Amino acid sequence: MKRSKILITLIAIAVIVAIVATLISNKHKINAANQIIDRSHVPVTVTTFKVNPGKIQTRTILSAKLKPVEEAVISVQAPGLISYLNIDFGSKVQKGQVVGAIDTKIAQLNLKSIMLTRDKLKDDYERTKDLYGGKAASEVNMIAAKYNYENTAIQLDQIKQQINNANIVAPISGIITNCNIKAGEYVNPGASIASLVNISKLKATVYVDETEVYAILAGQAVNVSSPVFPDKKWVGKVAYISPYGDENHNYQVDVILNNTPEILKAGTNVSVEFNVAQKENVIVIPKKALVVDRKDPYVYTIKDGAAHGCNVVVGLSEGNNIEIISGLSAGDELVLSGQINLSEGSKITIVKQ
Numbered sequence: 001m002k003r004s005k006i007l008i009t010l011i012a013i014a015v016i017v018a019i020v021a022t023l024i025s026n027k028h029k030i031n032a033a034n035q036i037i038d039r040s041h042v043p044v045t046v047t048t049f050k051v052n053p054g055k056i057q058t059r060t061i062l063s064a065k066l067k068p069v070e071e072a073v074i075s076v077q078a079p080g081l082i083s084y085l086n087i088d089f090g091s092k093v094q095k096g097q098v099v100g101a102i103d104t105k106i107a108q109l110n111l112k113s114i115m116l117t118r119d120k121l122k123d124d125y126e127r128t129k130d131l132y133g134g135k136a137a138s139e140v141n142m143i144a145a146k147y148n149y150e151n152t153a154i155q156l157d158q159i160k161q162q163i164n165n166a167n168i169v170a171p172i173s174g175i176i177t178n179c180n181i182k183a184g185e186y187v188n189p190g191a192s193i194a195s196l197v198n199i200s201k202l203k204a205t206v207y208v209d210e211t212e213v214y215a216i217l218a219g220q221a222v223n224v225s226s227p228v229f230p231d232k233k234w235v236g237k238v239a240y241i242s243p244y245g246d247e248n249h250n251y252q253v254d255v256i257l258n259n260t261p262e263i264l265k266a267g268t269n270v271s272v273e274f275n276v277a278q279k280e281n282v283i284v285i286p287k288k289a290l291v292v293d294r295k296d297p298y299v300y301t302i303k304d305g306a307a308h309g310c311n312v313v314v315g316l317s318e319g320n321n322i323e324i325i326s327g328l329s330a331g332d333e334l335v336l337s338g339q340i341n342l343s344e345g346s347k348i349t350i351v352k353q
Contacts, residue, residue: 043349046338048302049289053330056323057278058316060212061271064204068266069256071197072172076187077165078102085168085183087194093170100168100183100193107166111159118156121149174198202257202264204236204272207250215276216241216253223273224257226264234264236272277316283324287317289334299328300335300342307335307346 074087085100093099128145131137178195181187204224208216216238224234234257242252255272257264264270290312291298297314300307312327328334335342342348 043347044307044338044341045349045351046300046307046342047336047352048350049286049334049336051283051285051324051328051330051332051334053281054284054321055278055280056282056284056316056318056321057275058318060208060274060276062206062208062274064206064255064270064272066202066204066257066264066266066268066270068174068197068199069201069203070172070174071195072174073195074099074168074170074193076102076168076191076193077189078162079186079188080104080166081186082168082181082183085181085193087176088179089176091176093173093176093196095170095173097170098167099170102166102168102187104163104166107159107163111156111163114152114156114159118149118152121145121152125149168193170196172196172198173200197266199262199264199266200258200260202259202266203239204255204257204270206253206255206272207246208253208274210245210249210251212274212276213241213245213251213253216274220274222255222275224255224270225273226268226270228268229263232263234258279316279323282315283328283330284321285324285328285334286336287320287322289336289339290314290322291339293340297327300339301328302333302335302348302350305347307342307344307348309344 076082080102083101083103087093087099091099125142125145125148128137128142132139132142174196175198176194177197179193181191181193187193218238218241220238222236222238224236225232236255236257238253239256240252240254245251285299289299291300291309297312299310299312301310302308310327313325315323315325317323335348338348
């Protein structure tokens with residue numbers, strides 16, 4: 001019985017010893033695997049970039065929908081039946097063009113009648129004036145004759161104006177987009193006959209953040225493009241900058257675009273590109289030269305065949321380039337690619353891009 005217990009104890013001790021030996025062996029292997037291998041003597045292959053002064057400008061691209069600068073309603077000034085109307089959907093008209101008229105037959109008859117009356121009263125006035133000069137008529141008679149003649153002349157002018165107001169005139173040049181009335185219908189003054197739009201000039205309205213709006217000037221040229229015409233660009237001009245921002249600190253900016261020939265249509269989606277800042281003779285480097293796994297902007301410069309880290313202060317950004325405000329000088333050589341394998345003082349081998 002005792003012998004059996006001794007045997008079991010020995011086996012247990014042997015198992016424990018084996019487990020401890022295995023753990024110690026594994027720890028040595030793990031430590032060996034985690035041991036940092038000194039590779040400082042092994043050159044790292046990189047490409048480089050020499051720093052030179054350059055120019056950089058930043059652009060803001062905003063979306064907008066084109067609107068006509070001019071749109072109007074063709075209306076009537078006088079009541080009556082429309083005698084004719086020479087417009088339809090898509091008709092092109094010029095500013096001041098007579099496109100229709102209200103029937104003026106009665107007004108024309110009244111005009112003839114009042115003209116006869118005016119001529120008679122004019123003769124009466126001239127005769128009474130002569131008699132008054134010869135002491136054969138009183139001053140009262142002459143004044144009455146003059147009043148009747150001048151009053152009738154005023155009535156004549158009023159009728160002529162009524163006839164003129166019967167013309168239906170286009171207030172602007174453009175294209176008819178809606179026609180509400182047909183010839184033969186009765187209309188009242190102010191009735192809308194048709195809608196008219198002029199797309200020879202279009203407007204794009206965007207809202208610019210307060211951090212950029214101060215760099216935009218009235219009259220400034222801007223580029224306008226549309227996905228409908230990917231190979232075309234138009235040049236517009238800033239026509240209006242709101243002096244008052246909205247609750248989100250955005251400011252309305254209107255850009256006018258000449259559309260002659262009339263390629264674009266109102267309602268088309270466009271992109272408006274502003275140059276909001278520009279600097280010349282500044283340090284500009286490719287963005288890819290920045291080390292991406294650091295919180296602050298950081299680059300590697302090359303000196304005496306080794307890489308040395310350098311903190312930099314960045315400024316404007318344009319596309320793949322970025323301005324360096326401080327930390328670099330003209331003539332410095334930077335690592336452009338291969339930074340992931342570098343550490344301070346790493347030896348490098350430069351290859352051409």
